[in-house]
Amino acid sequence: MSNICLCNKVTKETIVLAVKNGAKTYEDVKEATGAGAGCCRGARCKGNIEKLIEENK
Numbered sequence: 001m002s003n004i005c006l007c008n009k010v011t012k013e014t015i016v017l018a019v020k021n022g023a024k025t026y027e028d029v030k031e032a033t034g035a036g037a038g039c040c041r042g043a044r045c046k047g048n049i050e051k052l053i054e055e056n057k
Contacts, residue, residue, distance in 0.1 A: 008037060015035055019053050030042070
């Protein structure tokens with residue numbers, strides 16, 4: 001399991017699952033998983049999250 005959001009330790013698998021369960025935007029994923037809501041406010045992970053959304057929608 002690889003962490004996409006390092007601040008909140010949210011894994012790729014968790015993000016993909018959120019997308020498959022209906023998260024369509026970065027904000028949706030953030031709300032569903034906490035990814036991007038850590039101390040860096042998505043500076044490190046937002047691009048990777050958006051890429052996962054695109055790949056798994």
